[in-house]
């Protein structure tokens with residue numbers, strides 16, 4: 028169905044069934060861990076939008092939803108300077124924050140968002156990602172609390188993640204294998 032918009036050589040890395048069952052498992056764990064707590068569920072835009080929507084519909088929690096926007100990749104496949112584009116006004120002092128993002132790669136984005144939530148007085152700040160990319164370029168000691176899937180070091184797109192700001196709408200996760 029997406030052959031007209033997919034770059035030639037695109038390969039599926041993670042299919043819809045795998046994505047959905049990993050989100051089911053995460054949701055069960057988060058429902059247990061946050062039961063009885065007042066939660067602020069904060070999506071990190073833009074990449075987090077599809078994963079966060081999908082996860083949130085499975086959460087049976089007392090929660091408010093908002094978002095923040097931080098960016099460091101733009102159209103590039105390598106990270107640059109972190110830029111805050113939007114900070115939510117939600118009062119975090121009464122809330123346990125769950126930060127929800129598509130991918131933990133070098134860790135700059137979540138480390139900064141986590142520090143910011145604590146500075147704003149959140150009762151606690153936890154993070155959940157769909158993908159953890161495994162390599163040795165990790166920036167900080169900070170690690171996400173909940174990870175749905177680990178992948179090798181590919182630049183991936185689809186399910187919220189962009190390829191040059193496009194293709195976020197794809198329902199599966201793709202990569203472009205390097206030419207041999």
Ligand SMILES: O=P(O)(O)OC[C@H]1O[C@H](OP(=O)(O)OP(=O)(O)O)[C@H](O)[C@@H]1O
Nearest residue numbers: 072073074098099100132133134135136
């Ligand atoms: O762990 P890191 O190396 O910090 O990378 C992870 C971040 O990179 C992407 O965002 P990006 O800056 O591309 O903005 P976007 O969400 O608008 O695509 C992704 O959505 C994560 O937020």
Ligand SMILES: Nc1nc2[nH]cnc2c(=O)[nH]1
Nearest residue numbers: 132181182183184188189
């Ligand atoms: N789209 C996309 N954004 C990222 N940000 C950090 N790593 C990635 C990646 O592999 N794909």
